[in-house]
Every structure is written in C-alpha cells, then in structure tokens.
Amino acid sequence: MIVLDLEWNRGYDKKPLNEILQIGAVRIERLGGPVVDVFNACIRPTVHKKFDLGAKKLPEGKEFRSSHVRFPGAAEAFRTWCAGETAFAGWGVGDVEVLNENCKYWGLAPFPAETVYDFQRAFGHAAGADQQIALWRAAEYCGIPDVFDYHSAVNDAMYTALLSAWITPEDLAYRPEPAPPRRRRLALRMSKLPFPKQPRQKVGPLPAPEDVLNAKGGRNPACPLCGQRYSVARWFTPAPEEGAAGQYYSVFTCPEHGRFLCRMALSQGEDGQWSGRWSVPAITPELKLEYAAALEGSVHICRGPGRRRKKSKTGRGKRHEKP
Numbered sequence: 001m002i003v004l005d006l007e008w009n010r011g012y013d014k015k016p017l018n019e020i021l022q023i024g025a026v027r028i029e030r031l032g033g034p035v036v037d038v039f040n041a042c043i044r045p046t047v048h049k050k051f052d053l054g055a056k057k058l059p060e061g062k063e064f065r066s067s068h069v070r071f072p073g074a075a076e077a078f079r080t081w082c083a084g085e086t087a088f089a090g091w092g093v094g095d096v097e098v099l100n101e102n103c104k105y106w107g108l109a110p111f112p113a114e115t116v117y118d119f120q121r122a123f124g125h126a127a128g129a130d131q132q133i134a135l136w137r138a139a140e141y142c143g144i145p146d147v148f149d150y151h152s153a154v155n156d157a158m159y160t161a162l163l164s165a166w167i168t169p170e171d172l173a174y175r176p177e178p179a180p181p182r183r184r185r186l187a188l189r190m191s192k193l194p195f196p197k198q199p200r201q202k203v204g205p206l207p208a209p210e211d212v213l214n215a216k217g218g219r220n221p222a223c224p225l226c227g228q229r230y231s232v233a234r235w236f237t238p239a240p241e242e243g244a245a246g247q248y249y250s251v252f253t254c255p256e257h258g259r260f261l262c263r264m265a266l267s268q269g270e271d272g273q274w275s276g277r278w279s280v281p282a283i284t285p286e287l288k289l290e291y292a293a294a295l296e297g298s299v300h301i302c303r304g305p306g307r308r309r310k311k312s313k314t315g316r317g318k319r320h321e322k323p
C-alpha cells in the first residue's frame with residue numbers, strides 16, 4: 001500500500017488547477033507495518049504565478065521555486081516507484097484526485113488507484129472522535145515525536161503511515177452515516193414576490209474575515225420592495241474554502257413583504273486583507289439549495305466592535321492544506 005501526501009497551490013488566477021508542488025509517499029505492506037520505501041519530489045511550479053496563502057506557508061517553499069523537476073518528470077518517476085501498486089492511502093482522500101487532476105492537465109495517464117483508504121476517517125473512528133482530526137493532533141495523541149516539519153508532503157506521508165499502527169481493518173471499513181437534514185423546510189419559506197435587481201455592496205478591506213462578517217455595513221440589508229433596512233446577526237456558510245473564503249448567507253424578514261436572503265462573498269486579497277461583496281439576490285431554486293447547504297455547514301454569530309469576537313463552527317471541510 002502506498003501512503004500518499006501532496007502539497008499544492010491553487011494560485012489566484014483563473015486556471016482551475018491545484019498545481020502540485022510536492023509528491024511525498026511511503027510504502028507499507030500492512031497497517032502499522034514498517035516503512036519500506038520513500039518517495040519525495042519537489043516540483044517547480046509553472047502554471048500559477050503566485051502562491052496562495054496555504055502554499056506560502058509551506059516549509060519547503062523555496063525548494064519548489066528552485067527545483068529543476070517539473071510535474072511530468074516527477075509523475076513518471078513516481079509511477080515507476082509505485083511499480084503498479086493500486087492501493088493508496090492518505091490523511092483524507094483528496095490527494096489521489098488532485099494527482100490525477102494534474103496528470104490530466106499535463107496529458108498523462110491517470111494513476112490506477114483501485115482502492116483509496118482514508119486513514120483520517122479510520123483514525124477518527126478508532127479514537128472515537130466525532131469530527132476530523134488534524135494529522136499533527138493525531139500524532140500528538142499517539143505520542144509520536146514531532147521531529148519533522150508538518151506540511152512537507154513526505155513528512156506528512158510518514159506520519160500518516162506511522163498512525164496506521166492505531167487503525168484496525170474494521171476502522172478502515174467504517175463509513176459514517178450521512179447527517180440527517182434539519183430545519184430545511186422552515187428555512188426555505190421565502191418571499192415569492194418579484195423585485196428589481198439589487199445593487200452589490202462592498203465591505204472592507206479589513207484585516208480578518210470575522211471583521212468583514214461583523215461589519216455593520218455588511219449586514220443591514222434593505223427590503224427589496226419597500227427599502228426598509230433590517231439587520232442580520234448570523235451568517236451560514238457551507239464548508240468554507242481555504243481560510244474563510246466563500247459564500248455566506250443570512251435571512252431577514254420584512255413584516256410586510258416576507259423573508260429574503262442576503263448573500264456575502266468573502267475573499268482575501270493578495271495583500272492578506274479581507275473583503276466582502278454582498279447583495280439581496282432574487283430567490284431562485286438554485287439559491288434555495290445554496291442556502292440549504294449553508295445551513296448544514298457552519299454558522300458565524302456576528303459581534304459588534306468592542307466586544308469579544310467568537311466564531312463557532314459546526315461543519316468541516318477538506319482544505320487545501322491539511323488542518
């Protein structure tokens with residue numbers, strides 16, 4: 001079995017590729033078995049000009065830029081090293097997908113991963129955890145010394161392989177029950193009145209995502225029919241993208257015209273500052289679905305300035321960089 005870990009960069013441009021910067025892998029012959037071989041390749045990025053925030057924080061950042069290896073060469077070396085193995089494992093399951101996404105981009109054959117084991121889910125089951133456990137936390141929990149930097153693909157693959165000693169085949173076979181839908185019908189009872197297109201408004205830039213979500217100017221939407229202003233006190237979002245970027249939703253009620261949605265797109269500029277663009281969009285079936293998905297995700301309770309800020313999260317998402 002090959003335990004795989006990748007580091008990648010999404011960049012800021014419009015090319016939709018998670019460009020791989022490092023392929024790290026180790027080979028084990030059974031759960032908890034010794035590491036019998038190691039693969040590591042640092043790859044020179046050629047698709048995106050700029051590193052996103054996750055990639056900027058990687059410990060081997062400089063080595064990627066100065067590497068003479070490009071993705072096609074690294075992928076073929078890795079394919080040779082894999083020697084036809086079709087069972088892969090990782091901390092989460094996204095890495096094989098990203099590997100094959102990059103192969104497709106470069107016109108290379110995909111890796112024939114017949115089985116992809118999620119050691120993170122299996123470890124969570126073994127530990128009785130009800131949510132995803134970060135790799136470093138799992139290692140700490142098991143008393144594995146943190147002698148290597150995390151977020152280096154080869155080190156993370158090594159930690160992941162070591163943690164397999166705590167996983168049984170039953171843990172590996174475990175599949176969580178999907179969460180039951182909640183409050184969906186009630187939440188979707190929106191005003192059916194048509195209204196003119198509402199202007200988009202901007203908040204920020206501000207230092208932190210919470211600042212944008214909390215900003216008074218970002219949460220006083222007007223009823224699109226009578227113009228009366230209301231305020232929203234919480235934002236729902238599906239599993240946030242990198243950091244906290246993505247779409248945030250809230251509802252407000254005009255006593256006369258009914259319930260409307262307010263939607264904010266939160267994004268981070270290259271200078272690290274956060275901005276929001278929000279509006280009151282027309283209620284469409286797609287928008288209702290987006291809002292329903294957000295209700296199943298995380299909630300941010302707004303706080304005014306001068307009070308303690310708190311962000312509570314119930315949902316979790318796979319991130320670019322392992323948490």
Ligand SMILES: [Zn+2]
Pocket residue numbers: 223224225226227228254255256257258
């Ligand atoms: Zn109204």
